[in-house]
Amino acid sequence: MASVEQIERWKATKTIGIIGLGDMGLLYAMKFSEAGWKVVCCDKEENYESLKAQYGDSKFQILLNGHLVSRLSDYVIYSVEAENIDKIVSIYGPSTKLNAIVGGQTSCKTPEIKAFESHLPSDIEIITVHSLHGPRVNSEGQPLVIIEHRCTKKESLEFVEAVVSCLKSKKVYLSYEEHDKITADTQAVTHAAFLSMGSAWAKIKVYPWTLGTDKWYGSLENVKMNISLRIYSNKWHVYAGLAITNPSAHNQILQYAASATELFSLFLRHDEKQLTERLMRAKNFVFKDHTGDLLLDDKVLDKYSLAPKENIAEGKKPVPNSHLSLLAIVDSWYQLGINPYDHMICSTPLFRVFLGVSEYLFLKPDLLEQTIKAAIHDESFRKDDLEFTISTREWSSIVTFANFDIYKRRFEEVQDFFKPMFPEANKIGNEMLKTIASHSH
Numbered sequence: 001m002a003s004v005e006q007i008e009r010w011k012a013t014k015t016i017g018i019i020g021l022g023d024m025g026l027l028y029a030m031k032f033s034e035a036g037w038k039v040v041c042c043d044k045e046e047n048y049e050s051l052k053a054q055y056g057d058s059k060f061q062i063l064l065n066g067h068l069v070s071r072l073s074d075y076v077i078y079s080v081e082a083e084n085i086d087k088i089v090s091i092y093g094p095s096t097k098l099n100a101i102v103g104g105q106t107s108c109k110t111p112e113i114k115a116f117e118s119h120l121p122s123d124i125e126i127i128t129v130h131s132l133h134g135p136r137v138n139s140e141g142q143p144l145v146i147i148e149h150r151c152t153k154k155e156s157l158e159f160v161e162a163v164v165s166c167l168k169s170k171k172v173y174l175s176y177e178e179h180d181k182i183t184a185d186t187q188a189v190t191h192a193a194f195l196s197m198g199s200a201w202a203k204i205k206v207y208p209w210t211l212g213t214d215k216w217y218g219s220l221e222n223v224k225m226n227i228s229l230r231i232y233s234n235k236w237h238v239y240a241g242l243a244i245t246n247p248s249a250h251n252q253i254l255q256y257a258a259s260a261t262e263l264f265s266l267f268l269r270h271d272e273k274q275l276t277e278r279l280m281r282a283k284n285f286v287f288k289d290h291t292g293d294l295l296l297d298d299k300v301l302d303k304y305s306l307a308p309k310e311n312i313a314e315g316k317k318p319v320p321n322s323h324l325s326l327l328a329i330v331d332s333w334y335q336l337g338i339n340p341y342d343h344m345i346c347s348t349p350l351f352r353v354f355l356g357v358s359e360y361l362f363l364k365p366d367l368l369e370q371t372i373k374a375a376i377h378d379e380s381f382r383k384d385d386l387e388f389t390i391s392t393r394e395w396s397s398i399v400t401f402a403n404f405d406i407y408k409r410r411f412e413e414v415q416d417f418f419k420p421m422f423p424e425a426n427k428i429g430n431e432m433l434k435t436i437a438s439h440s441h
């Protein structure tokens with residue numbers, strides 16, 4: 001670790017560059033400049049005037065383009081769409097200052113590292129990062145992956161660590177291959193599940209929070225709705241990029257769709273015995289070492305409902321849900337031999353919530369048994385489960401065929417459907433995530 005004096009010398013002499021002043025680039029620019037670093041940034045040239053007008057009074061400086069940022073900066077961070085990383089690095093990479101360090105914020109590191117290796121001069125060190133949280137989450141205590149890929153000087157890593165220390169995140173050191181394998185297991189499949197819930201509701205044109213106390217009511221349902229709407233209120237390219245550009249993610253998403261389909265066909269066949277045996281095998285594999293408290297306490301989640309107040313009836317029990325989306329994730333972890341707890345050090349808030357609700361469903365006494373009974377004998381959720389199953393397969397095909405255009409179209413159709421609810425959902429979702437974080441162990 002660098003000494004305080006050394007860090008002060010760096011702050012007086014070094015420049016940090018950020019290419020791509022979107023949500024994450026802006027977060028870093030603000031944090032680093034507030035911490036006393038000299039920060040220069042750019043977005044696309046056509047955004048220069050408006051950004052200058054908007055951030056003229058900030059502590060960071062806006063420059064015209066990535067050439068100017070690269071020429072000046074001792075550490076450059078590319079914070080751009082994953083789909084375009086190769087093209088953008090090919091344009092600005094050759095302008096990188098002699099002996100500088102370069103990294104990126106894209107969510108999948110294989111294409112980013114390939115772009116750096118292809119287009120950066122050989123004197124450039126490569127140390128890349130990934131903050132495992134969205135731009136509106138407090139970075140303190142969240143995992144920050146640091147990948148020291150091409151690094152000849154000990155000082156380079158110390159310098160990057162000094163720069164990012166103001167985020168107060170938990171540093172996790174990985175290779176880029178390890179990073180991509182873990183984020184495929186965690187992020188990509190979590191998003192596939194919540195994207196599928198949202199697109200199923202949009203297909204059948206139902207705002208689930210409006211159905212009163214009969215269906216989609218209670219703590220687990222609040223989590224499903226809040227997280228699904230949170231994802232759809234974000235930018236499509238973040239989710240498209242991290243799933244499509246990560247080859248390991250394709251298989252995980254495919255397995256999730258296969259698990260949903262196979263479990264759903266057991267529901268249709270009313271095969272309680274096979275369904276129970278299959279889920280018990282999955283439960284024993286995923287939760288066998290579980291001891292102590294659950295990650296989530298459902299009581300604290302009850303109040304995070306999107307339903308209008310008059311629809312909320314204290315103590316009233318809704319029809320039990322078959323929770324296909326949660327059964328399918330535990331089944332797919334089992335089928336793929338993934339222990340989700342191994343990935344906790346490198347997890348996003350949404351993954352921890354997804355694991356929390358799945359764990360709750362499988363470990364809360366009697367809940368799994370009640371859910372299996374509902375899945376086999378109660379038809380109330382058949383139509384929803386059918387649409388959900390179709391949606392998992394649609395998302396899986398789009399990702400497998402690496403089709404960014406169709407991804408965008410599908411995502412934005414659902415986004416339009418839920419748009420009126422985003423302000424409310426984000427407010428409630430933020431509060432819910434804060435509560436979950438403070439109750440998590």
Ligand SMILES: NC(=O)C1=CN([C@@H]2O[C@H](COP(=O)(O)OP(=O)(O)OC[C@H]3O[C@@H](n4cnc5c(N)ncnc54)[C@H](OP(=O)(O)O)[C@@H]3O)[C@@H](O)[C@H]2O)C=CC1
Binds near residue numbers: 044105131241242
């Ligand atoms: N949002 C999140 O929750 C997280 C995102 N990430 C990753 O971080 C990266 C950035 O994401 P995020 O900030 O959310 O996305 P944004 O779309 O908000 O930011 C990307 C920015 O890069 C700009 N850009 C595109 N091309 C260029 C160029 N040639 N020169 C300069 N700027 C350019 C874009 O402009 P324009 O919009 O005009 O195209 C946009 O403003 C992505 O790779 C994402 O996967 C990582 C962690 C969390």
Ligand SMILES: O=C(O)C(=O)Cc1ccc(O)cc1
Binds near residue numbers: 132
């Ligand atoms: O928590 C999540 O999974 C999010 O949706 C936010 C997010 C999106 C992309 C990343 O690379 C990291 C975090």
